Amino acid sequence: MLTVEGKKQVLEDAGYAYSFDRLSYINRHARKVFSIEFVQDNSEAKLKACINQPTAPGEWKFYFNLEPSDSVKREFLRSITR
Amino acid sequence: MTERTVVDRLRAEYFTLLPDAWRILEELEAEVRHCLLPLLNKLDKHEKLTVTSRIKDCESALGALRRRQEGAVFDPDRADKYSLKDLNDFAGVRVLAFPRSRWIEADDLLRQHSQFALWTSDPVRVRPNDVEAEPLAFKYYGYCPRNTALRAELQIAPMLIGLFWEVEHSAIYKPSPHLKGVLAGMDERTIKVYEALKDFESEFERLIRRDPLKVKRKKRKKKKKKRVR
Numbered sequence: 001m002l003t004v005e006g007k008k009q010v011l012e013d014a015g016y017a018y019s020f021d022r023l024s025y026i027n028r029h030a031r032k033v034f035s036i037e038f039v040q041d042n043s044e045a046k047l048k049a050c051i052n053q054p055t056a057p058g059e060w061k062f063y064f065n066l067e068p069s070d071s072v073k074r075e076f077l078r079s080i081t082r
Numbered sequence: 083m084t085e086r087t088v089v090d091r092l093r094a095e096y097f098t099l100l101p102d103a104w105r106i107l108e109e110l111e112a113e114v115r116h117c118l119l120p121l122l123n124k125l126d127k128h129e130k131l132t133v134t135s136r137i138k139d140c141e142s143a144l145g146a147l148r149r150r151q152e153g154a155v156f157d158p159d160r161a162d163k164y165s166l167k168d169l170n171d172f173a174g175v176r177v178l179a180f181p182r183s184r185w186i187e188a189d190d191l192l193r194q195h196s197q198f199a200l201w202t203s204d205p206v207r208v209r210p211n212d213v214e215a216e217p218l219a220f221k222y223y224g225y226c227p228r229n230t231a232l233r234a235e236l237q238i239a240p241m242l243i244g245l246f247w248e249v250e251h252s253a254i255y256k257p258s259p260h261l262k263g264v265l266a267g268m269d270e271r272t273i274k275v276y277e278a279l280k281d282f283e284s285e286f287e288r289l290i291r292r293d294p295l296k297v298k299r300k301k302r303k304k305k306k307k308k309r310v311r
Contacts, residue, residue, distance in 0.1 A: 022155070023153065024153055035153050037152050064152050065152060066152055068152070069159065071159040071160075076153050079155060
């Protein structure tokens with residue numbers, strides 16, 4: 001497992017930016033969100049697999065340790081599109 | 083009428099808790115000052131020991147609770163599951179000591195006090211998982227005898243690090259929006275600052291022949307001797 005610094009690089013190379021407000025890595029183009037907890041607790045291989053997973057058109061994918069409820073997802077997206 | 087949001091509810095809770103928090107803070111600060119009197123009375127002229135206290139302001143308290151949620155958002159459909167009583171540091175007292183040997187003595191004195199002996203230790207570390215390394219500061223949290231609803235925090239830090247944090251925290255934890263990107267890569271530099279401050283104090287103490295580790299070692303030796311007897 002890479003250090004958080006190494007995993008951070010993997011995400012940044014894939015176009016993810018860290019949000020200090022949401023404590024998450026977000027890629028608006030890929031429509032994906034990785035919580036910092038998920039990044040810390042999973043391997044580089046797992047992160048790369050998640051980065052490469054397809055996303056359904058118009059949908060966002062959340063990679064959290066605990067699957068967020070629909071209301072949390074809505075609130076999260078509302079906060080980053082404000 | 084629009085429904086109250088999670089944040090609205092927490093703001094209301096904040097002001098309900100505030101009078102109790104002030105009472106806890108006064109009691110805690112008095113207790114800490116009392117415990118430290120023997121040390122305060124024997125400080126040399128170049129040595130310093132300060133005790134400060136604060137109640138977390140409303141927005142900081144809400145922010146701290148929000149950051150504890152994955153993705154740092156409150157679930158609007160489960161507003162009742164959040165409470166500021168879950169924070170460990172709603173009220174807090176900070177002890178700053180210079181030089182390091184006095185920091186260790188202050189911690190020893192406070193830890194021996196019956197109230198704090200029962201509190202949970204949660205030391206501040208450079209890297210949270212590196213439990214072998216000496217902490218940057220000692221930290222404890224728990225309940226004061228007269229209130230078991232709100233937890234309070236006691237932090238004992240080397241003065242140079244504590245003063246550095248006053249600037250660093252306001253820049254990094256509560257950044258202005260335009261600074262956020264700039265501060266992303268500050269971790270390594272912050273660690274260098276800690277090392278430099280520690281170096282400064284170690285050299286200072288070496289020069290005045292007061293090595294904090296020596297004090298600890300002496301105490302351990304004394305304890306060992308007692309056990310042998």
